[in-house]
Amino acid sequence: MDSLGLEILRIAFPAALALAADPIASLIDTAFIGRIGPVELAAVGVSIAIFNQASRITIFPLVSITTSFVAEEDTLGKISPEAAKCEDLEKSRHKNNEMKELTTEDVVPENLEKGSNTSTCKSSSEIASKTENIEVKKGKRHIPSASTALILGSILGLLQAIFLVFGAKTLLRVMGVKHNSPMLKPALKYLTLRSLGAPAVLLSLAMQGIFRGFKDTKTPLYATVAGDLTNIILDPIFIFALRLGVSGAAIAHVLSQYLISVILLWRLMKQVNLLPPNMEDLQFGKFLKNGFLLLARVIAVTFCVTLAASMAARLGSTPMAAFQICLQVWMTSSLLADGLAVAGQAILACAFAEKDYRKVTAAASRVLQMSFVLGVGLAIVVGVGLYFGSGIFSKDASVLHLISIGVPFVAATQPINSIAFVFDGVNFGASDFAYTAYSMVLVAGASIAALFLLYKSNGFIGIWVALTIYMALRCLAGVWRMGTGTGPWRFLRNRSMP
Known part of the structure; x- marks a missing residue:
């Protein structure tokens, strides 16, 4: 609970709540849709897997880069x-x-x-902390990375919407939903309608990256909670009262995402000059160079999970329904660690900009320690909660039986997941984008091979064993980079940066 610990918690806690809010809303969506039937639940599960894959490919590199670049520019702007x-x-x-x-x-x-x-003269870190509020009150900040991120987010959102709407049938077929499957019709409805919200999703996430760079995670939290509460309220109205079924769930989700975008844009316009003085201030080259590296990484990361969902779909609607429930719980709980990852990234990016390597070392160590404690706590809560509370999501006995098989994997991997996610934030804060990309491609290759082998021999259980291997390898990649003191971490070995 020293000054560094409190700084991490001030950033991490709202960030964790904001990150968990959307998956929690998806869990509530899953609970509502599960009341319609296992076929609809499985169909929505496949559609969500496709949408999330597309969203992560387009926005994750942008958000990660935006947070680091905005933090650096904002810090240097205060130091100069x-x-x-x-x-x-x-x-x-x-x-x-x-x-x-x-x-x-x-x-x-x-x-x-x-x-x-x-x-x-005061140190740059003291200057930044004491003058932050004064600088904001004097006038709007000029952050070229913020304007660049918004432009790229808007373009990518439109492209994603067009791609998903016109390619929905093909993508569902690739995921294992055949033309005669009962899942096809509800899956097609849900994916097509939800795709219309892609521009809002990508734009809002880009703005969240900007606020994280400012170390402001409260504003995204308020906006996300407002949007998700709207989604929760509209779900039963559209699904049951208006009898729109899975289409109603998709419409409710899309409306909530546009509400989040409007709130964030309104708040951002008060703090930042969104229109740069000239086009030369925009940093498309810098974004694209690092963006392509992270694009390779995010494709590798999400392909493993999407491939696992596709294999579960091939087992039938019942295994897919159980896998969808376990996966949503797995991802929701694991993403809580992303709050610490966001805090680590923002603090480290500022510390590197200030060349305060003592704070770099201390912050990286602290967030990793916190991630392990969080992971152990999540393992207990998730294991007990899912084992006794799976009936919330489905009443089908076969689905519940398969969920009970997946519970040990979902719970036991929580500490590994937490450390792996926080290592991502730590490396992003160090702008170590190249290593995170190359290492993840190697991890994904090994994990995909394990997934194919274990799926053929063990089916549903084999999928979860492979996902456990995948997260363990991600964690080891982060441990190796920092432990060997290579790349931006060479100062740990040499005690000074070249």
Whole structure:
């Protein structure tokens, strides 16, 4: 509970709640749809897997890059004016020294006489923390990365919507939903309607990346809660009262996403100049260079989960329904660790910009320690909760039996998942995008091979064993990078940055 711990918690707690809010809303969607029937539940599960895959491919690289770049620009923007003031102050002192012909002893501050290396000017980290509110009140911030992120988010959202609407049937077929499957019709309805919300989803996530760069995770939380509460209220109205079924669930979700976008845009316009003075200020080259690296990474990450969902769908509607419930719980609980990842990324990006490597080391160690504690707590809560509460999602005895088989995997992997997700945030904060991309491609290759082998021999259980292997390899990749002191972490080995 020292200053660093409190700073992490101030960022991580609202971020975790915001990240968990949407999966929780999806869980409530799943509970409502599960009341219609197992076929509809399985159909929606396949559609959500497709939509999430497309969204992560398009937005995850953008959000991750935006948070780091905005944090760096915002920090440097606060440091530069103070550095100029310090320089002017030193010049003024030097001039006064010449005029008054003071001795060296009169000029040197008392703390330097005692051998201290401190300066009369405040450190950049103190400047940033104490002047942040003043700078915001003086006027809107000029953050080129923010404008770039919004433009790219809008374009990617429109492209994703067009791709999903016109490619829905083909994508469902690839996922194992055949033309004569009872899942096809409800899955097609849900995916097509939900795709209309893609522009709002991508734009809102891009804005969340900007706010995270400002270390403001409360604003995205408020907006997300408002949108998800709207979704929860509209779900029973559209699904049951208006008898729209899975279409009603999709419509409710889309409306909630547009509400979130409007709230975030309204708040962002008060803080940032969204229109840059000229096009040269935009940083498309910088975004695209690192974006393609993370694009390869996110394809590798999500392909494993999507492939697992596809294999579960091939087992039939009952295994797919059970897998969907377990997967939603698995992802919802695991994403709580992303709150710590967001905090680590924002703090580390600022610390690297300030070249405060002592804080880099301390923050990275602290968030990893917190992630392990969180993972152990989640393992207990998720294991007990899902074992005794699976009846909330379905009344089908066969589905409940398969859920009970998946519970040990969902619960036991929580500590591994938490550490793996936080390592992602730590490496993103260090702008170590290349390593995260290359290592994840190797991890995905090994995991996909395990998935095919174990699926053929063990079916439903084999899928979950393969997903456990996948998360363990992700965790090991993060441990190796920091443990060997390579890349941006070489200062851990050399104690200084070249």
